[in-house]
Amino acid sequence: MxxxxxxxxxxxxxxxxxxxxxxxxxxxxxxxxxxxxxxxxxxxxxxxxxxxxxxxxxxxxxxxxxxxxxxxxxxxxxxxxVPSLLVLRPGLALDSLAVLLDQARRKPGGLTFGSTGPGGTPHLAAELMKLRAGIDMVHVAYRGAAPAITALLANEVDCAFLDLGVLLPYVREGRLRPLGLTAAERSPALPAVPTMAEAGLPGVEVxxxxxxxxxxxxxxxxxxxxxxxxxxxxxxxxxxxxxxxxxxxxxxxxxxxxxxxxxxxxxxxxxxxxxxxxxxx
Missing domain, CATH: 3.40.190.150 (Bordetella uptake gene, domain 1)
Structure with missing residues (x-):
């Protein structure tokens, strides 16, 4: 801000x-x-x-x-x-949002998501995804975007929604894998990344x-x-x-x-x- x-x-x-x-x-x-x-x-x-x-x-x-x-x-x-972007930790071998949601449904509470703290936009985006998809995932709160990204890179949490701007360097370098953007349209900054609706889950615009x-x-x-x-x-x-x-x-x-x-x-x-x-x- x-x-x-x-x-x-x-x-x-x-x-x-x-x-x-x-x-x-x-x-x-x-x-x-x-x-x-x-x-x-x-x-x-x-x-x-x-x-x-x-x-x-x-x-x-x-x-x-x-x-x-x-x-x-x-x-x-x-x-x-700025929309949120859903990204996966490096060691998680899931290649699409559909596969992530399927695993979450098969093993409720088996996946974790990081956030910048309770009630922040990244937390709300994940909770909205859970409600829309009918899944259960475990929330792990960090104090800001930098600690959340560090946790992702260290494979401490499975995924996270964070502001597109802070994730751009990590996605462009291939260090974090993007699954979906919480926007109505794709971003010119990452034109190959689908929106959440295009990836198969509408109603998650954040x-x-x-x-x-x-x-x-x-x-x-x-x-x-x-x-x-x-x-x-x-x-x-x-x-x-x-x-x-x-x-x-x-x-x-x-x-x-x-x-x-x-x-x-x-x-x-x-x-x-x-x-x-x-x-x-």
Whole structure:
């Protein structure tokens, strides 16, 4: 997220006629940073690049969340998104998603999947796959993508869904084998890798999206100006190239489509969190 935010700030600042300062506030799956924005003055000067987890998942995952995304946040626009990629550890001799699912059905609980932590997009993608396919696999949580990838390479876990961008070097080098992309279409970054639907399991579309978010109450004219600057920044060829080189999809939607999309995402992931009985650390 840090890199995505810095790319956006570098391109938006000149369009707004003022620099944009990045302040990292990590913790609680992004909740700490989003809460600080939710409680800030609605003058359009304090914004966040909110992710799927912080904006759409935390409300159903974290008890007594300090902010209400529907009441306290104002989406200015969806900026970009990156799908998850299902990859296998090097020593697992399975050559397709169908074979993986067949083995999982024959031996419930016999396969393991890694994630970046409970309730993160990689965890949710795997739980959604389990629900859609009717299989059981054992979840092994790590603290971030780097430890999860290390575990895959060391054959500690069988498979994992992780953001496409972080997996690109390992897939291109042949160190991890891809089975399916959680997107509606194939990625230009890995055109030979099928989507999950093409691989035989529809209904597993997962994207770690990023939205430009402000506190509720920002005047409409300022919202329009911020949204216009964001869309103008994302339309710049060099900015777009730097995102797509990292496996990200350019979205650059306005406030109303962003708000509608986020509401749908909240409902989608609330159901998965409930059915899979996902709980935070």
């Amino acid at each position: 840090d890199n995505a935010a810095r790319l956006l700030a570098q391109a938006m600042g000149p369009l707004l006629g003022q620099p944009m300062v990045i302040e990292n506030r990590s913790g609680a799956g992004g909740a700490v940073g989003i809460d600080s924005v939710a409680k800030s003055s609605p003058d359009g000067l304090t914004l966040a690049l909110g992710s799927t987890g912080a904006v759409a998942v935390n409300a159903s995952l974290i008890p007594n969340l300090a902010y209400d995304p529907r009441r306290d946040l104002l989406p200015i626009g969806l900026v970009t998104g 994207e770690n999206w990023y939205a430009l978010i402000g506190p509720a109450g920002i005047p409409p004219d300022r919202v329009a100006r911020l949204a216009g600057a964001m869309q103008g920044a994302m339309a710049q060829p060099e900015t777009a190239r730097r995102y797509t080189d990292q496996g990200m999809r350019i979205i650059a939607s306005g406030p109303e489509p962003a708000a509608s999309f986020i509401r749908a995402e909240m409902e989608k992931w609330a159901e998965v969190v409930k059915r899979a009985d996902i709980r935070p650390d």
